[in-house]
Amino acid sequence: MSNYFSRWNELAAIKKELADRDWFYGTSGNLSIKVSNEPVTFLVTASGKDKRKFTDHDFLLVDAAGEKLEETSSKPSAETLLHAKIYNKTNAGCVLHVHTIDNNVITELYKHDTHIDFTGNEIIKALGSWEQDAKVSIPIIPNVAHIPTLAEQFDRYVIGDSGAILIQNHGITVWGKDAFEAKKYLEAWEFLFSYQVKLATIKHVVGSF
Amino acid sequence: MSNYFSRWNELAAIKKELADRDWFYGTSGNLSIKVSNEPVTFLVTASGKDKRKFTDHDFLLVDAAGEKLEETSSKPSAETLLHAKIYNKTNAGCVLHVHTIDNNVITELYKHDTHIDFTGNEIIKALGSWEQDAKVSIPIIPNVAHIPTLAEQFDRYVIGDSGAILIQNHGITVWGKDAFEAKKYLEAWEFLFSYQVKLATIKHVVGSF
Amino acid sequence: MSNYFSRWNELAAIKKELADRDWFYGTSGNLSIKVSNEPVTFLVTASGKDKRKFTDHDFLLVDAAGEKLEETSSKPSAETLLHAKIYNKTNAGCVLHVHTIDNNVITELYKHDTHIDFTGNEIIKALGSWEQDAKVSIPIIPNVAHIPTLAEQFDRYVIGDSGAILIQNHGITVWGKDAFEAKKYLEAWEFLFSYQVKLATIKHVVGSF
Amino acid sequence: MSNYFSRWNELAAIKKELADRDWFYGTSGNLSIKVSNEPVTFLVTASGKDKRKFTDHDFLLVDAAGEKLEETSSKPSAETLLHAKIYNKTNAGCVLHVHTIDNNVITELYKHDTHIDFTGNEIIKALGSWEQDAKVSIPIIPNVAHIPTLAEQFDRYVIGDSGAILIQNHGITVWGKDAFEAKKYLEAWEFLFSYQVKLATIKHVVGSF
Numbered sequence: 001m002s003n004y005f006s007r008w009n010e011l012a013a014i015k016k017e018l019a020d021r022d023w024f025y026g027t028s029g030n031l032s033i034k035v036s037n038e039p040v041t042f043l044v045t046a047s048g049k050d051k052r053k054f055t056d057h058d059f060l061l062v063d064a065a066g067e068k069l070e071e072t073s074s075k076p077s078a079e080t081l082l083h084a085k086i087y088n089k090t091n092a093g094c095v096l097h098v099h100t101i102d103n104n105v106i107t108e109l110y111k112h113d114t115h116i117d118f119t120g121n122e123i124i125k126a127l128g129s130w131e132q133d134a135k136v137s138i139p140i141i142p143n144v145a146h147i148p149t150l151a152e153q154f155d156r157y158v159i160g161d162s163g164a165i166l167i168q169n170h171g172i173t174v175w176g177k178d179a180f181e182a183k184k185y186l187e188a189w190e191f192l193f194s195y196q197v198k199l200a201t202i203k204h205v206v207g208s209f
Numbered sequence: 210m211s212n213y214f215s216r217w218n219e220l221a222a223i224k225k226e227l228a229d230r231d232w233f234y235g236t237s238g239n240l241s242i243k244v245s246n247e248p249v250t251f252l253v254t255a256s257g258k259d260k261r262k263f264t265d266h267d268f269l270l271v272d273a274a275g276e277k278l279e280e281t282s283s284k285p286s287a288e289t290l291l292h293a294k295i296y297n298k299t300n301a302g303c304v305l306h307v308h309t310i311d312n313n314v315i316t317e318l319y320k321h322d323t324h325i326d327f328t329g330n331e332i333i334k335a336l337g338s339w340e341q342d343a344k345v346s347i348p349i350i351p352n353v354a355h356i357p358t359l360a361e362q363f364d365r366y367v368i369g370d371s372g373a374i375l376i377q378n379h380g381i382t383v384w385g386k387d388a389f390e391a392k393k394y395l396e397a398w399e400f401l402f403s404y405q406v407k408l409a410t411i412k413h414v415v416g417s418f
Numbered sequence: 419m420s421n422y423f424s425r426w427n428e429l430a431a432i433k434k435e436l437a438d439r440d441w442f443y444g445t446s447g448n449l450s451i452k453v454s455n456e457p458v459t460f461l462v463t464a465s466g467k468d469k470r471k472f473t474d475h476d477f478l479l480v481d482a483a484g485e486k487l488e489e490t491s492s493k494p495s496a497e498t499l500l501h502a503k504i505y506n507k508t509n510a511g512c513v514l515h516v517h518t519i520d521n522n523v524i525t526e527l528y529k530h531d532t533h534i535d536f537t538g539n540e541i542i543k544a545l546g547s548w549e550q551d552a553k554v555s556i557p558i559i560p561n562v563a564h565i566p567t568l569a570e571q572f573d574r575y576v577i578g579d580s581g582a583i584l585i586q587n588h589g590i591t592v593w594g595k596d597a598f599e600a601k602k603y604l605e606a607w608e609f610l611f612s613y614q615v616k617l618a619t620i621k622h623v624v625g626s627f
Numbered sequence: 628m629s630n631y632f633s634r635w636n637e638l639a640a641i642k643k644e645l646a647d648r649d650w651f652y653g654t655s656g657n658l659s660i661k662v663s664n665e666p667v668t669f670l671v672t673a674s675g676k677d678k679r680k681f682t683d684h685d686f687l688l689v690d691a692a693g694e695k696l697e698e699t700s701s702k703p704s705a706e707t708l709l710h711a712k713i714y715n716k717t718n719a720g721c722v723l724h725v726h727t728i729d730n731n732v733i734t735e736l737y738k739h740d741t742h743i744d745f746t747g748n749e750i751i752k753a754l755g756s757w758e759q760d761a762k763v764s765i766p767i768i769p770n771v772a773h774i775p776t777l778a779e780q781f782d783r784y785v786i787g788d789s790g791a792i793l794i795q796n797h798g799i800t801v802w803g804k805d806a807f808e809a810k811k812y813l814e815a816w817e818f819l820f821s822y823q824v825k826l827a828t829i830k831h832v833v834g835s836f
Contacts, residue, residue, distance in 0.1 A: 026396040027393055099400070122796060132771065187653040194728050237541055313539065354549055380540065410616075522749075523826055561747070561749055588749035
């Protein structure tokens, strides 16, 4: 567990950056970073905190089931189960979940679809697709208040060591092999959402609405 | 009154955060925090100051009638009466009132309605409603230049220890049991307004306009 | 001229704040503050500088004709003549001119009008009108590349000790008795423009376009 | 090569400013600054870094062919060839390439055009055109994944010592005689794009779509 402090600092740096973008309205969002592989342990944001503040209780260590491994009065984020799904099935090293206006609006624009496809935008290279006319696709799953049920739906799309899932009128979850990669993917997806939403305000023709 | 300084600092921290979001255009907005219960006293923003600046005169202590309890040349905010209504009727510990473009625009979109309802967005959990398909509702009252008249209209919706009211083309007032909760609610409402306004720019079908 | 340094600092503080909002794209915008009354002298931003940077050459002292009173290689802003008009005709203490997307867009939306009127928004109180249903009005003048000609058109609307003028697809000029007041007015007008522009994206019915 | 450190610092300052605007989503964007003329050498951003961070490996020196001149594990940006084209053909001293939502959206709005013309906006003066009703024009070239092919298309529009090119759904490349000028032009173009995109959300009549 020698990674504990360096991982804490990496996650705190990302939390700071996303807080600067104001992506944690109403204490929403949750972040995690893997600390060890065998057994799987990860640091995850504590539940219900103001993520614009920085304290010694921002994160806590949990096991592969999302149960806390530290004596602390903090509770892991209510959605820790989604993070655990990813660490258990893949080699991901970092998971980021945020609510933004645009990642909510786009799920409403495409609410009759199971996926949103993007093609022809240069930022797609940041998602690892460098060929001409590469297409990227992100699944949208319905939002369900019961977290274990949500986790089941979510689980179907947890496939590779990096990936992203939109939850209807809720937000995006992105994962990658490390903090750097997860944040890069998050930014690329948010760029695509903002691009598409802005075009929609002009062209009024997006998806199936 | 041993709470005076710690409450001052809490309110100053919130003022800083909302100023960073540029939510105090034209010296608009006013904030308060309860200092004592018996008798009720609270710190409230001084009238007409630039809330992007930080001075020893930013707040002043007032009583349950909104009258100042300190020797100072500052005057309490012109809308202190609205804050007093809340502290007198409920156990709220903090009241936040801000003008934002989106909280003004949304009252114009719904100007023929007395309430705006929101459902199906995850951020609603931040308002304390965790069940599936929870609905939240915020009243809109007409804006009246005469503050005692406005306070009367306002008073009808001051019901629980937390709550929120929109004033037509003016802004939102949010209260909660403490500064943390009031700010969390404020952010959740603003998220919902921005979401709805952005959708409206695409779908052109919102409310009854 | 004992006011020189305190006025410099006041103007630098406003420049910092407006730069933080990114209101000086492409070295646009110019600011000034009165230093003495008899004779009239004022500090004005130097021409062509990046206003996000802070140096000893940001401002220079000029006389009532806009001619520089200091040995310096800097030149006064090309639009110093507009500032001089205001200091010569009124008791204004500060003049702010900025280009923003919304203050440009709104002049295009109302391009067939000579004025834009606003009523019913609470922020209007910041402009000094406290009565119910107060109306405020801002003139729009055509943009003319030849500054003396522009100054003549501008001059017709330089009436009171505070005021504001929009120049078509160019920006706003605001003045007030001091730096605090000028900035307060600027923020109030920009709030109204952003509000109106955002409503227009939804309702598609604004002004005479 | 005595310019190395002062140029490094100039480029780092611009990188900081553009990072503050969040114009490097998903590690996109690349920047360069000329260090010597004979032979041509320039500092260019290293490939694939998070440009919100500041390290000793942010830039590396390359020659006129874009080959690195330093022992370093960093690689020059994948698009260094475009920068090299400009330094080889012109006297430009700085080249900036960024992806923004608006510079992507506008290429989609004008996707059937080879150029976008702007006229009648004051910010055009920042691009060096001071006469009444000056028109500025920016070419749009198709985005091609194969960089040498893209560089060829790009090359046709690399004409003067300052200039700008839009790449379809990719971003803008701007150059000028030095860092100050390149950034000024970048801001002026982005202002025009944002203005036009915002108008399009209201008027729904832009370009040929």
